[in-house]
Amino acid sequence: MTLRDTNVTGPLSLDSIFTYTGMELRVLNQNLLSADIGSDSELHISNCTIKHLFCGRHDSVYSISDSEVDSLSVMDNSVVSISETKINNLDISDFEGVLVFDNVTLIESLELEPGVPGSQFYISGGLGLGANFSIDEGPFSIDTGPTIEGPSYRANLTGPMQKFKVTRGYRVVARQNGEPLEKVQLKLYNEEGEMIWEGVTDGNGEADFNITYCKNWILPPGYYYSNQTKTWSLEAIHGSTIYATNGKLLSETPIIFNFPRPEPLWSLWQFWVAIFVFIVIALFTTLHIQIKRKALNKREAL
Amino acid sequence: MRSTHTKRPFSFQVMIFILLIATLQLYGSIITSAEGEGQLAWKEVITYPGDLIVDSNEMLLIENCTFTVTGIVKVRGNAMLIIRNAELNVSIDTMAGMIVLENDGTLIIEEGELSLNYDVDPSIHPIARIFDVDVRDTATFDVRKSRISSTLGRIRFRIGQHGRLILNSTSTSTCENVIDANDDSEISINESTIYSIELHDNASCVVKNTDISYFSGSGQYIASFYNSTIGGVEFVFGSSSKVLMEGRLQGFHRYWNTYSNLTVEGI
Numbered sequence: 001m002t003l004r005d006t007n008v009t010g011p012l013s014l015d016s017i018f019t020y021t022g023m024e025l026r027v028l029n030q031n032l033l034s035a036d037i038g039s040d041s042e043l044h045i046s047n048c049t050i051k052h053l054f055c056g057r058h059d060s061v062y063s064i065s066d067s068e069v070d071s072l073s074v075m076d077n078s079v080v081s082i083s084e085t086k087i088n089n090l091d092i093s094d095f096e097g098v099l100v101f102d103n104v105t106l107i108e109s110l111e112l113e114p115g116v117p118g119s120q121f122y123i124s125g126g127l128g129l130g131a132n133f134s135i136d137e138g139p140f141s142i143d144t145g146p147t148i149e150g151p152s153y154r155a156n157l158t159g160p161m162q163k164f165k166v167t168r169g170y171r172v173v174a175r176q177n178g179e180p181l182e183k184v185q186l187k188l189y190n191e192e193g194e195m196i197w198e199g200v201t202d203g204n205g206e207a208d209f210n211i212t213y214c215k216n217w218i219l220p221p222g223y224y225y226s227n228q229t230k231t232w233s234l235e236a237i238h239g240s241t242i243y244a245t246n247g248k249l250l251s252e253t254p255i256i257f258n259f260p261r262p263e264p265l266w267s268l269w270q271f272w273v274a275i276f277v278f279i280v281i282a283l284f285t286t287l288h289i290q291i292k293r294k295a296l297n298k299r300e301a302l
Numbered sequence: 303m304r305s306t307h308t309k310r311p312f313s314f315q316v317m318i319f320i321l322l323i324a325t326l327q328l329y330g331s332i333i334t335s336a337e338g339e340g341q342l343a344w345k346e347v348i349t350y351p352g353d354l355i356v357d358s359n360e361m362l363l364i365e366n367c368t369f370t371v372t373g374i375v376k377v378r379g380n381a382m383l384i385i386r387n388a389e390l391n392v393s394i395d396t397m398a399g400m401i402v403l404e405n406d407g408t409l410i411i412e413e414g415e416l417s418l419n420y421d422v423d424p425s426i427h428p429i430a431r432i433f434d435v436d437v438r439d440t441a442t443f444d445v446r447k448s449r450i451s452s453t454l455g456r457i458r459f460r461i462g463q464h465g466r467l468i469l470n471s472t473s474t475s476t477c478e479n480v481i482d483a484n485d486d487s488e489i490s491i492n493e494s495t496i497y498s499i500e501l502h503d504n505a506s507c508v509v510k511n512t513d514i515s516y517f518s519g520s521g522q523y524i525a526s527f528y529n530s531t532i533g534g535v536e537f538v539f540g541s542s543s544k545v546l547m548e549g550r551l552q553g554f555h556r557y558w559n560t561y562s563n564l565t566v567e568g569i
Contacts, residue, residue, distance in 0.1 A: 001519060001523075001524075001525040001526075001527075001558075001559070001560040002525070002526045002527070002557075002558070002559045002560070003527050003532075003555040003557070003558035003559075004526075004527065004528045004529070004555075004556070004557055004558075005528060005529045005554075005555075005556060006527040006528065006529065006530045006531065006532065006554075006555055006558070007530075007531045007532070007553070007554045007555070008531075008532045008534075008535060008551055008552050008553060008554075008555065009531060009532070009533055009534075009552070010515075010516075010532070010533040010534030010535070010552070011534055011552065012534070012535050012536070012537070012547075012551050012552065013518075013534065013535070013536035013537070014536075014537055014539070015520075015536055015537070015538045015539070016538060016539050016540070017538070017540075020539070020540050020541040020543075021541050021542075022541055022542045023539050023540070023541060023542060023543040023544070023545070024543070024544050024545065025539065025543070025545045025547075026545065026546045026547065027545075027547045028547060028548050029548065029549075029550045030547055030550060030551060030552070031550075031552050033534060037539070038539075038541065
């Protein structure tokens with residue numbers, strides 16, 4: 001294709017046919033209307049804006065970085081790695097592959113529809129939520145109705161055959177005056193108050209823990225296990241200061257604890273009381289000594 | 303003798319004047335008619351019942367009239383149909399694929415009009431071929447300084463099997479005119495209106511001074527655009543394609559080439 005003195009005013013679409021296999025596309029700096037590749041293929045996207053991106057097909061690999069996606073569909077057993085990217089609407093349907101987030105922001109909505117028995121996906125890394133993204137109105141009240149729609153969130157996870165397992169990675173960051181704070185003790189408790197993880201922050205003031213959420217997941221010896229609506233609490237302890245926060249599957253990460261700088265001694269009232277007492281005692285002692293000396297001098301003079 | 307001499311030029315001038323007025327009135331009525339109806343109008347109207355088939359090295363010239371065919375128009379066997387300063391009106395709901403050019407057949411429209419006025423949509427007709435104009439088997443459809451219209455709101459051209467489509471200074475009245483080219487066919491468009499071009503399988507196109515809304519290419523194809531505007535581009539990749547897109551496709555391009563800005567292997 002050759003363009004001479006020609007203006008391309010609209011976006012670009014990258015397409016394929018699902019029967020096509022083995023392609024490898026690397027796309028940089030483009031404004032894409034849509035992108036879709038075949039099976040057993042690779043699609044690498046960087047610094048693009050994308051209206052519709054389909055990450056599906058069997059055994060295909062996708063990497064998206066430094067981009068903005070309006071509508072992203074994740075399906076099949078693909079491997080999808082997304083970093084430094086904003087996603088308006090994320091739809092995960094019939095997904096059996098691996099999904100990795102790293103500093104990804106979900107702006108508007110997430111739809112999970114794992115309709116295939118045994119489907120699972122894996123989420124790791126940072127996750128940010130847009131200002132309009134609501135998860136406080138029961139988006140994962142899966143057992144209460146067929147479809148729960150919030151102002152900007154929709155979860156559709158019902159049906160006796162629907163099951164999933166999500167392993168979510170959470171990153172913890174501890175700081176003091178903006179500087180990394182190491183050796184902060186961290187304790188993670190489940191809803192029953194049992195400690196399920198313990199750790200300390202490293203030299204970068206960071207620590208990581210994973211939680212696996214399940215719905216109707218069959219665990220040996222053969223019963224269904226569901227914990228996808230459970231919450232947890234995390235304690236961060238540094239010196240005498242203890243902070244605690246609650247979270248759940250879609251809580252925003254990283255979890256940041258900002259510890260205050262240790263207060264100077266003179267900011268304590270006890271310090272000033274002690275100073276006062278010390279001064280009073282010193283005065284009284286000095287007076288007492290002076291009085292004693294005078295009395296002694298008088299006796300010697302007599 | 304003198305009086306005779308003096309009267310002759312006077313009568314000659316009157317005749318010239320009367321002829322001039324009559325010519326101007328006639329021209330004015332033609333202009334008014336054309337402006338009023340938004341299209342050219344020819345006095346003579348000819349209706350051809352059934353299919354119009356031009357075959358076996360024949361050449362048929364239709365000129366200065368509105369020629370209505372109630373069936374399909376088929377040109378084949380190295381035959382040629384020329385519509386010159388006339389309107390070819392295809393106006394009945396018979397088979398789809400209303401214009402069929404095959405086996406070295408050629409249809410030329412010069413300063414005329416092709417009106418596809420049938421009601422049936424070729425794409426949903428039960429025995430339909432899904433195209434309005436079907437050019438195949440080294441046939442040629444050549445339209446110059448003319449107009450193509452359809453009451454269906456869109457025209458679908460299929461150019462295949464070494465067929466050729468030439469649109470030069472030709473307007474199409476409808477908003478969605480799709481050219482689907484494949485099998486070593488050739489498209490040449492200059493100063494015309496077309497909605498989209500889709501190339502497959504060794505098809506090629508040369509587009510000059512034309513604005514199109516959409517271009518799609520798949521397989522091996524050659525597309526060249528000069529001094530034109532493209533609304534959107536779709537690349538369809540085949541198996542084992544290796545593609546690297548670095549240069550931003552959107553925007554004005556003094557020069558942009560697939561091989562310098564889009565590295566493609568194996569399609």
